[in-house]
Amino acid sequence: MEVEDLATQWERLHLSKEESYFFHINPKNYTEEDARGKNCLVGKALTKKSVNNEAFRVTMSQIWKLEGWVIFKELGEQCFLIEFQKLIDKDRVLSGCPWFFDRHRLTMMEVDETISIHALQFRFEPFWVQLHNLPLATMTEEFGQQFAGSIGHVIRVEAEADGRAWGRCLRVRVAVDLHKPLLRGKWLMLGEK
Known part of the structure; x- marks a missing residue:
């Protein structure tokens, strides 16, 4: 009985007129020169257990032996935004795949700044x-x-x-x-x- 009530309530759920309007973004405002994403990767540890952020940052920085600095930002669900100072470091890390952290596969992809982080699919x-x-x-x-x-x-x-x-x-x-x-x-x- 509760499932039917929930389904009925869900069917009655509608966005208001104000909520239904799209907010349009002019793509000309976001040029290739302004894109920070070209120096970034998004990495995800393929594990269900949580990842120690500090251990991940220190370990991967040492393993990669980078020429410039690297910044790690946690995105949630064992997912990190990794920003490199130098493009050559990013390319070296990408070409060195596969990487592992704590015996778990670390999958990485280049950043597409037009896609939401939650829409990223670590499939290939x-x-x-x-x-x-x-x-x-x-x-x-x-x-x-x-x-x-x-x-x-x-x-x-x-x-x-x-x-x-x-x-x-x-x-x-x-x-x-x-x-x-x-x-x-x-x-x-x-x-x-």
């Missing part, structure tokens, strides 16, 4: 994927793009200037969906083999 994370036991004919940048595209968004294929990637394995940087299990392998058919 870049990983280096190794493709083993490939025929030499398929160890190319083009093949890596096509094949690894079935795993996720391909960021980069490690290859020579001529496009060949001959070696022990073909390495591809892929944005993997964290909500899906990792693939353990895939079958490959080259002609009739």
